[in-house]
Amino acid sequence: MKIINWIDARFPLTPFIKHELTEYKTPANLNYWWNFGSLAGFILMLQIITGLFLAMHYKADTNMAFDSVEYIMREVNFGWLIRYLHSTGAAAFFAILYIHILRGLYYGSYRKPREMLWWSGIALLFLVMGAAFMGYLLPWGQMSFWGAQVITNLFGVIPFIGDDLVLLLRGDFAVGDATLTRFFALHYLIPFLIVGLVVIHLVTLHWVKSTNPSGHSLQRESDAVPFHPYYTVKDLFGLMVFLLVFLSFVFFSPGSFIEADNYIPANPLQTPAHIVPEWYFLPFYAILRAIPNLELGVVAMVASILILAFMPYLDRSRIPGGGTNRPIYRLMFLAFLIDIVVLTYVGKKPPEGMLVPIGQVATLVYFGFFAAMPFVSKWEERWLLSKSVPGPVQENLDKPITLGKR
Ligand code: HEM
Known part of the structure; x- marks a missing residue:
């Protein structure tokens, strides 16, 4: 044209x-x-x-x-x-x-x-x-x-x-x-x-x-x-x-x-x-309320998002493909998803009765996912390699994941 x-x-x-x-x-x-x-x-x-x-x-x-x-x-x-x-x-x-x-x-x-x-x-x-x-x-x-x-x-x-x-x-x-x-x-x-x-x-x-x-x-x-x-x-x-x-x-x-x-x-x-906040803020709201001290609650709420930024360093596994090739991580991820649903439910309801300890446990599980990551990922990698996973996994471990030549 x-x-x-x-x-x-x-x-x-x-x-x-x-x-x-x-x-x-x-x-x-x-x-x-x-x-x-x-x-x-x-x-x-x-x-x-x-x-x-x-x-x-x-x-x-x-x-x-x-x-x-x-x-x-x-x-x-x-x-x-x-x-x-x-x-x-x-x-x-x-x-x-x-x-x-x-x-x-x-x-x-x-x-x-x-x-x-x-x-x-x-x-x-x-x-x-x-x-x-x-x-x-x-x-x-x-x-x-x-x-x-x-x-x-x-x-x-x-x-x-x-x-x-x-x-x-x-x-x-x-x-x-x-x-x-x-x-x-x-x-x-x-x-x-x-x-x-x-x-x-x-x-x-x-x-x-x-x-x-x-x-x-x-x-x-x-x-x-x-x-x-x-x-x-x-x-x-x-x-x-x-x-x-x-x-x-x-x-x-x-x-x-x-x-x-x-x-x-x-x-x-x-x-x-x-x-109540809108549904998309509920998990964070539940984390805020899970901690009896307001200052610490706010810190936990902000940390619950910021902690995502550390994932590149918390996850020490070199097995490619994340959940596709990592059975233990798959289970952890599933637990994390369920935990988010629980936090959303707790955030929606008034903080009464059993919902208070449930919210606190769910908050612990949320941060536990990230805290356990370095140990579980290293251990899982060693376990998978000891089971001698097919060649490509081992061959790719130290290669950066790129798409051909730039
Ligand atoms: C306004 C918000 C956002 C827009 C419009 C956006 C857009 C996109 C698009 C178009 C892609 C390529 C297609 C795809 O891989 O799905 C992409 C990839 C990606 N985005 Fe986002 N994104 C947004 C927010 C985010 C957030 C909040 C995160 C994480 C905290 C994120 C992390 C990533 C990553 C890691 C990839 C690469 C995925 C891969 O190659 O496996 N993005 N984004």
């Missing part, structure tokens, strides 16, 4: 698309768990676009915020759809991200040389959490208000600067109009920071290349396929299946992801009987 030739003479458009997309070499054996990265990218775009249209009608003012959301629902053309896509999209974003992270954990995607890729992902997770927390205040319902009250309070435990930090976050001595306007400004800003970080995430990915379910080095030309059409089609198929599930919620059960109390306008004089 003439126009493309004109651009190519001035800007490397076609070479870039060929190198990074159409002809980009990808392992031939990626399974469906590798779809979740592109799904995360899709939902990020959806959140930005629907958010933009919501912002055209939303009023960041405590006297008008709640009503402006109702106005969007009732009066704006397709306002209900835009809002439900955005609120359900937030929940879907976390579901996708958690699967994306768990896939990485299971297959050992954090291992050398992918440490920086893994860390850029953790930074992304923190940013997405920040954006979701700030967005939740905007409808100015009861749960918005009291959730922000509880979470901003937590920053008060930081030594020396805690009180000043809470004041800075709230913009006032209590959650109020100043908090709402600054949360709105930041909620609008953070997604663009996320986009920037996703670009870094993908540049890092294309430098170190994807790993694969077997974890073996893919050195032969036949081990890799061009991204297009193989993975463009597979990603599109994944997107269709995802949309089927996602749109079923948007059209038939959009209230599933909005707390009933949030249909009541915020009232600073009336605390709801039970303040």
Whole structure:
């Protein structure tokens, strides 16, 4: 095409698309768990676009915020759809991200040389959490208000600067109009920071290349396929299946992801009987409450995410493919998954009766997974080698997992 030739003479458009997309070499054996990265990218775009249209009608003012959301629902053309896509999209974003992270954990995607890729992902997770927390205040319902009250309070435990930090976050001595306007400004800003970080995430990915379910080095030309059409089609198929599930919620059960109390306008004089965060924060909330001391609880809650960053060093096994080739790790991973479900349940319920010790044990199991990793992984490696696992495992132990020549 003439126009493309004109651009190519001035800007490397076609070479870039060929190198990074159409002809980009990808392992031939990626399974469906590798779809979740592109799904995360899709939902990020959806959140930005629907958010933009919501912002055209939303009023960041405590006297008008709640009503402006109702106005969007009732009066704006397709306002209900835009809002439900955005609120359900937030929940879907976390579901996708958690699967994306768990896939990485299971297959050992954090291992050398992918440490920086893994860390850029953790930074992304923190940013997405920040954006979701700030967005939740905007409808100015009861749960918005009291959730922000509880979470901003937590920053008060930081030594020396805690009180000043809470004041800075709230913009006032209590959650109020100043908090709402600054949360709105930041909620609008953070997604663009996320986009920037996703670009870094993908540049890092294309430098170190994807790993694969077997974890073996893919050195032969036949081990890799061009991204297009193989993975463009597979990603599109994944997107269709995802949309089927996602749109079923948007059209038939959009209230599933909005707390009933949030249909009541915020009232600073009336605390709801039970303040719960959204489902995606529940495991961390359970860890916070499992520890009777607030300061230590906050430390444990932050540590429960940060500890992921140490996985490249905690996992000392050199058996490729993570859970695929490591039976003991597979069991540990299963226990970890069940533990997260238990923590989610405990986080949802009031901390009473047996749920208190169950939450504490589940917290111990959560951190136990990481604490046991160095020992179990080394021991498991020795055990597997002593059982003389077939050749390729041993041959690959010291080779970095790369995809042919760069
Ligand atoms: C906005 C959020 C994110 C987006 C848009 C995103 C996007 C992607 C994409 C498109 C891929 C390639 C396809 C795939 O392997 O699934 C990928 C790979 C990867 N991502 Fe993410 N990601 C995000 C967050 C995260 C998080 C939170 C983590 C971990 C804490 C993470 C860790 C990784 C790793 C380790 C890989 C390489 C996987 C492998 O080759 O085995 N990402 N990401």
